[in-house]
Amino acid sequence: MIRSMRDDIDTVLIDRARLGARIADLGSEITRDLQALHPDPGQIVLLPVLTGAMFFAADLIREIPLKIRVEYVSVTSYPGTATQSRGPRLRIPLPENLGGKHVVIVDDILDSGQTLSLLLDLISRQAPASIRVCVLLHKIKKQETSPPLKADYVGFEIPDAFVVGFGLDYDDYYRNLPEIVTLKRSLLDGSGSP
Ligand code: IMP
């Protein structure tokens, strides 16, 4: 029998109930801000950053009762068993129809900010009407080397540890854990945190 992933958990940082409650709040906040723009139908685009944000975005969009479209981008920065970013890389071309739209980028976690900086740079070249960034988690470093990019909406601030679950992975596993957890130290390679 395959061993349960639950055996690999060290600590549960955020359980399913807290995730659900916070995502509902974020949905209300985003709804209110988008309504204030008085957009025409078809002008709002939610842009999840796959693969990590797929669970978060699926829950979030169902808390936004507006007519919005969903596009997606796919970015990788943690190849294989890395626990430190190797620099973001687009896996598929960006949607090309973002000009004039109100774009809400949805990502799982803001760490170094490299992924979101790259996306903001590429998307702004299409001249969207506005861009907002929503992240489920913001990892707070003890020492920031450069000023961190600021997300417009943050679900939770977490300490500087490698986390998995609710979309976040280690070597492409653990995305299907329903909560945000840290893994037992012995499971992670020696490439960085925690
Ligand atoms: P950044 O470019 O350093 O801000 O990293 C953002 C991306 O790195 C996220 O979208 C995640 O896919 C990945 N990432 C950052 N921290 C973690 C973590 O603790 N666990 C799993 N993936 C992470």
Ligand code: MG
């Ligand atoms: Mg990601």
